[in-house]
Amino acid sequence: MLKATVEKTPSKTVKLLNIVTVIVAIATLIIMIRMRNELHSAFNRDPYSSMEYSLQSGDYADMVRNYYYRNYDVAPFETAYSEEYHVAEYADAAFRHQFFEAAGNENMANRFEERMLKARNACGPLKVSADDIDGLLDAIELYP
């Protein structure tokens, strides 16, 4: 009986598949790392991070827009931008206090006045921004 001869050296196809496997494995690893980073950002995103820039450009209204984002979490949300957060809170409360006072809604005006005072005390070194907001509101000409 003739001895069976077996191909010992890998064929071109096998070599090509080895290269493709390595490339696809590296790409999958990269995608996996990106997925992990995106999921981490999504679940741990600080929505108040853009407030710093808005504050620098004096755009208090933009800060207010972000202010509401996680206000209604079940558990309290901690942020590294707590002072900027309170400036946004002050801007919104001050505007709404002014509005409700001008509209004659005493109940709501008092509620927002309380919120204003609390927010101002929590602004820390950013109280100067609260003063700036007061100046902007004082400059508004309200119609009777």
Place this chain on the structure above:
Amino acid sequence: MKCRCCGGEVGLEQKYCPYCGNANEQAVQHYADMASFRGRYADTEAEVIRRSERYARIIPRTVIIVLLLVAAAVMYVITENAYGFPELMRQKAAEKHPDAYMTVLDSYLDDGDYVAFASYFSYNGIRTYGTAFERYKHVYWCSEYYKDVLLHTEKLFLHSNRDNWLKYSASSDIRMLCQSLEYFMENYERGRDDPETAEYSRHLDEMKDRVMDLINIYLGIDESEVEDFLAMTDNRKAAYIEEVLLDAESDS
């Protein structure tokens, strides 16, 4: 079998006749055939082993590549939708415990805090159609646009760098305020016309009163003028509000 020469009995594997000693041609042929068969068998065996070893190396690699590609595709889809997952989870939580969420929503409505109501609703991704929250649909949409009108009005005034704002962003902010006002009025009319949500009519009316007060106090537009104002073209609306703002600037 019989010998061709002497007719004696001879076996197929006997190369020579045991009686006359002549060569057994049939045995010679038999041996030649067997050698040929064995050769072909060995070649076939070698070919089968070679091919199976080759496929044994190709198939697992191909399966690994396909699995990696599927995993990469799934992870890519997850990555592209990552920011939607927290809201999806909150949405599922709200649909699982609607009573608890409705208690919170009703408390915001009773307090008259429509901004908080709208924010809580949209932050938790609560859907108004086909869920237990359907009864809030009109009040939610009205509160959402009420919040937009309020925030866009704040946008007109709460800027330190007003020159910059007037130059670059004022027209788009004014346009968004007008759009929010229009959508608010549409949703208000729709809500008031729907008898199924009559229990929330007073909240709709309250929001409307506040919106009218807001645009009256800050933009000088009376309730009777709102319809005419909304009927203007976008450019005329923008020009009207810019004039109001610039007049306010020059007076101060």
